[in-house]
Ligand SMILES: Nc1nc2c(ncn2[C@@H]2O[C@H](COP(=O)(O)OP(=O)(O)OP(=O)(O)O)[C@@H](O)[C@H]2O)c(=O)[nH]1
C-alpha cells in the first residue's frame with residue numbers, strides 16, 4: 001500500500017507571534033473542506049495544537065506549542081521527535097525582538113535539534129511599518145555560528161490573510177527532504193564503516209562506494225538547494 005512520508009514540524013516562537021493563526025491558515029489552505037475556526041477567535045495556547053496536512057507525497061504533522069515564557073520550558077520535550085522547526089516572529093514587535101532572539105538561540109543550542117532545518121517566518125507583514133525580512137536577518141545575524149550547517153530560511157508571512165503560507169509550507173517540505181537525505185547519508189556511512197570494521201578489510205572497500213554515494217547525494221542536494229534558494233529569500237547563511 002502506498003504510504004506517505006510523515007514529518008513532524010514544530011511551530012515555535014513567543015506568545016502572540018501568530019503560531020496558531022499560521023497553523024489554522026495552513027489547515028484551511030491545504031485541507032479541502034476544512035472549516036477552520038474563525039481566526040479572530042483564536043486565543044493564547046496553553047498546551048498544544050496539532051494539525052496534519054498532505055503536501056504532495058509528504059504528510060506534515062504540525063505541533064503548535066504555547067509561546068508564553070513559562071510554557072517555553074516545555075518546548076524541548078518535543079525536539080527529539082521533530083524533523084523541522086518553523087519559528088514565528090512578530091514583525092510588529094520590535095520591543096520583544098531580542099526576547100524572541102534569545103528564545104531562538106536557546107532552541108537552536110539544543111543538541112536534539114542538531115541538523116534540523118529551520119524556517120523563520122517574519123509574520124504580520126500586513127501591518128504598515130513592520131520590520132522587514134532584512135531587518136530581522138540583521139538582528140539575528142549573530143546566531144549564524146549556532147545555526148551552523150542547518151538549512152535556515154527567513155520568509156515574510158501574513159498568517160492572518162494567508163499570504164506567504166503556501167511558500168512557507170513549500171520551503172519546509174523541501175528543507176525536510178534535505179534533512180531526510182542527510183540522515184540517509186549518515187546512516188549509509190555508518191553501515192559501511194561498521195562493515196569495514198567487522199570484516200577487518202586491509203583495504204578500505206567502502207571508499208569507492210561512499211564516493212559514489214556522495215557524488216549522487218551531493219548532486220541531489222545541490223539541485224534541491226538550488227530550487228530552494230530560487231524560491232526563497234537568501235538564507236541567513238549565504
Ligand atoms: N495583523 C496581523 N495579526 C496577526 C497575524 N497573525 C496573527 N495575528 C494576531 O496576533 C495575535 C496572536 O496570534 P496567535 O496565533 O494566537 O499567536 P500565538 O503565537 O499562537 O500565541 P501563543 O499561543 O500565546 O503562543 C492574534 O490577535 C492574531 O489575530 C498577521 O499576519 N497579521
Ligand SMILES: [Mg+2]
Pocket residue numbers: 019020021043044045064065066067
Ligand atoms: Mg497559539
